[in-house]
Each structure stands twice: as structure tokens, then as C-alpha cells.
Amino acid sequence: MSHPDKPKVQIPQVKFEVPEMNKEAQKGAPQPATEVSAELKEMMQQAISMEMQVSIQYMWQHVTWTGIKGYAFHDALKDVAIEEMKHAERIAERLF
Numbered sequence: 001m002s003h004p005d006k007p008k009v010q011i012p013q014v015k016f017e018v019p020e021m022n023k024e025a026q027k028g029a030p031q032p033a034t035e036v037s038a039e040l041k042e043m044m045q046q047a048i049s050m051e052m053q054v055s056i057q058y059m060w061q062h063v064t065w066t067g068i069k070g071y072a073f074h075d076a077l078k079d080v081a082i083e084e085m086k087h088a089e090r091i092a093e094r095l096f
């Protein structure tokens with residue numbers, strides 16, 4: 001979606017880094033049943049980054065759009081922004 005009256009907002013893509021757990025936190029923690037490849041982790045981190053990027057984009061459109069189009073889409077953009085953040089959370093939960 002784009003709005004002809006508003007300048008496009010360039011949102012930099014941020015790499016979502018998952019910190020390594022320290023040794024104390026790993027003691028007694030359940031171990032994963034299978035080893036996850038570095039490639040899969042990288043793909044999941046990329047997916048989280050993309051979900052967060054679009055979430056911020058929709059949130060920004062929600063707060064900045066004005067006029068009749070803003071009135072028509074205001075609530076829908078907020079709902080989509082929240083939904084995209086939930087997608088990021090669901091993927092992030094699978095990393096641990």
C-alpha cells in the first residue's frame with residue numbers, strides 16, 4: 001500500500017540477533033530434540049526482521065495517514081501492524 005500524498009518512509013532492515021545463552025542459564029534447561037542448522041537459524045532471524053519491518057511500516061502509516069484514505073484505513077492499518085508483530089513473536093518463540 002502506498003499513499004500519494006505522503007513521502008515514503010525508508011525503514012532500514014535490521015538484523016535480529018539472538019544472543020547465545022550463558023552457561024549458567026543452560027544448566028538444567030531442556031535440550032532440543034534435533035540440532036538446528038545455522039542456515040535455518042539465519043532464515044528465521046531474517047523472517048523475524050521482515051515481520052518487524054512491516055509491522056513498523058503499517059504502524060507508521062496508521063499514525064501518519066490523513067484525509068479520507070487515512071480515515072478509511074486508520075483502524076485496519078493498526079490491526080495489521082499488531083498482527084505482523086505477532087508473526088514475529090511466533091517465529092522468535094521457535095528459536096528457543
Ligand SMILES: [Fe+2]
Pocket residue numbers: 051083084087
Ligand atoms: Fe507477517
